[in-house]
Amino acid sequence: MNYTLLIYESPADFALRTDQQKQQAYWTAWSRYAQALREAGVLVGRAGLQLPETATTLKLRNGERLVQDGPFADTKEQIGGFFIIDVPNLDVALDWSARCPIGPGGTIEIRPALLPSG
Numbered sequence: 001m002n003y004t005l006l007i008y009e010s011p012a013d014f015a016l017r018t019d020q021q022k023q024q025a026y027w028t029a030w031s032r033y034a035q036a037l038r039e040a041g042v043l044v045g046r047a048g049l050q051l052p053e054t055a056t057t058l059k060l061r062n063g064e065r066l067v068q069d070g071p072f073a074d075t076k077e078q079i080g081g082f083f084i085i086d087v088p089n090l091d092v093a094l095d096w097s098a099r100c101p102i103g104p105g106g107t108i109e110i111r112p113a114l115l116p117s118g
Contacts, residue, residue: 002086002113003093009080010105029101048081
């Protein structure tokens with residue numbers, strides 16, 4: 001079954017991406033995690049996302065498009081990226097999530113994919 005691991009990062013976590021002293025360790029940890037998923041044969045897809053400030057939010061109201069720059073929610077954590085893994089069950093998805101190199105302010109949301117109907 002496919003599970004999506006949604007990686008939520010704090011502003012401090014996002015700052016690690018460009019901090020000259022810490023960015024190499026940040027990116028190396030994520031590369032190693034992705035490599036472990038690949039080697040285990042469970043990686044389906046992945047993507048890191050640019051900073052929340054680069055987001056555009058679209059709402060549809062009565063057929064009208066309402067476009068807003070930036071993320072919709074004003075929260076302390078924003079989605080920094082995702083992994084899609086193919087594992088037998090939630091327990092295995094949780095095990096892989098626990099290995100994820102999120103920072104102390106981060107959170108991982110594990111969500112099963114919808115199964116095709118019919």
